[in-house]
Amino acid sequence: MLPVPQAASILASLGQAAFVWDLTADTIAWSDNAAAVFTDIPAEALISGSAFARLIEPSRSIRDEALARSALSRGDEGVTYRIEYGVRAAASAPVIWIEETGCWFAGADGKPVRAQGVVRINNERHARDEQLLRLSRHDPLTGELNRTHLVAGLAETIEENMRVRSTSAFMLIGVDHLARVNDAFGFDVADAVIAEVGKRIRARLRGGDVLGRFSGNKFGLILRNCTVDDTNTAAERFLASIRDTVIPTKSGPVSVTASIGAVTIPRHARTTDEAVNRAQETLDGAKRRRAGAFALWKPNVERDAQRRVNIRVTDEIVTALNDRRIVAAFEPVVEARSRQPAFYECLVRMEQADGQALLAPDIVPVAERLGLIRLVDHRVLELAVAELAASPNVRMSLNISPDTTMDPDWWSTIELLMQAHPGAGERLIVEITETVAIQDIDDISGFVTRLKNFGSQIAIDDFGAGYTSFRNLRKLGVDIVKIDGAFVQNIARSADDRAFVHTLIDLANRLQIKTVAEWVQDEESAVMLREWGCDYIQGRLIGLASPDRPWTVAGDTALPAAG
Secondary structure, three states, X not given: OOOOHXXXXXXXXXXXXXXXXXXXXXXXXXXXXXXXXXXXXXXXXXXXXXXXHOXXXXXXXXXXXXXXXXXXXXXXXXXXXXEEEEEOOOOOOOOEXXXXXXXXXXXXXXXXXXEEEEEEEOHHHHHHHHHHHHHHHEOOOOOOEOHHHHHHHHHHHHHHHHHHOOOEEEEEEEEOXXXXXXXXXXXXXXXXXXXXXXXXXXXOOOOOOEEEEEEOOEEEEEEOOOOHHHHHHHHHHHHHHHHOOOEEEOOEEEOOOEEEEEEEEOOOOOOHHHXXXXXXXXXXXXXXXXXXXXXEOOOOHHHHHHHHHHHHHHHHHHHHHHOOOEEEEEEEEEEOOOOOEEEEEEEXXXXXXXXXXXXXXXXXXXXXXXXXXXXXXXXXXXXXXXHHHHOOOOOEEEEOOOHHHHOHHHHHHHHHHHHHOOOOHHHEEEEEEHHHHHHOHHHHHHHHHHHHHOOOEEEEEEEOOOOOOHHHHHHHOOOEEEEOHHHHOOOOOOHHHHHHXXXXXXXXXXXXXXXXXXXXXXXXXXXXXXXXXXXXXXXXXXXXXXXXXXXXXXXXXOOOOOO
């Protein structure tokens, strides 16, 4: 039964229309307000199920399928259903989204013979759902795919290429020096730059290529059916589109460049992880060469071999830390004139299962590259302070990595150790490399001040290899400079090295900073250093690092102060 006129009026106000559909005759009777609801649908399209079905998208049989999927009717109860679909009055007309709720009734054979219900226009909800779906798939700034769906597309491409034996490429395009744009103009201008770069890349894509925003300043690009030559050509096309025309922004024109790292798939990357990692690695290498560069990943036997070594050594370092096989060796530093021990440098060693020990040059560089150096430095600090606590007259130095100077956990550890072992801090010398000292003079100054509060001294290691001015040494309050052994080891044979080392020692003496000459190989060199006023010497002539504790031989004899 159709709604009465009053009910029809209410339905019209709600944007709804009621219907009764005779499936046997394929005729539809609508409430009086149907024309007001379906403003763009001709009346002849509403008179039958088949005529109305021709307007439905995407599946014209969706209403029939809804009835067929429903359970069999039981008597006069009917079976309810609810479906959503779109209708389009003409090919060029917009889709009208409809929500239909109804009930169908069966004949003697149990099949539907009649349906009745209500339809309503639901464009707003569908638009909202479409927007939410788009936001879940696309980056809100650029409108391109987000990282999740970009990587999903990359996985599909790799799988397809392996199946049909075709070649594609994956690129990472990074905007160069975007932080400078942030600092100079603000984040909103940087966002405008990113959005414009995305538009320029998209304007030069072929059909079937896939673009997405990979991260803050990087776009990921899948070039389907792309040879190596095609990749090279495409990369130059993208780079030129970014660099050749300035980008207009509200703060004025901004000129930027981009760099590209790419990898051929599936030849050189058979998984998404391989593709992303190798494209990122190649992009980093391109940026190191120069801004605006392009590089294509190539196999490298030496690099791969080194990585295998890194993985093995990393595993060994972590295992050694857990097993307490990270130990210390002690290298004596003696007074240049008396040759009496002044202090000992505590150096890291890693004991192996075969009884051999890896030295610091084998451990430290890998640990620094792979983020394990903090753990190693923590362990060496514990070992050095334990020796200081056990031997009250011994002075000791230890070298820490650049990352450790700003590590709050390291500071927590040393504070606890100094509280537990009063007096140990006054016999501790902390060595930092010259390159660390010049990177951020203010941060390092704070580091030095905190250590001096424990009574500790600061030494600059490998002095002469960098560009630290003596003015900075005075500003930092450095107590000792250790002259880089690369200059010391040949002073007996090299006039240039002699002049350089002699000058460093003279300047340090004028500033009342103690000097240590590293890598002293022979007696002739030791005599020169003593005559030039060098305070301490260290190296093969004196004795190399050993796990033995030489100060225990003489019954823990008191050592001269290093300061």
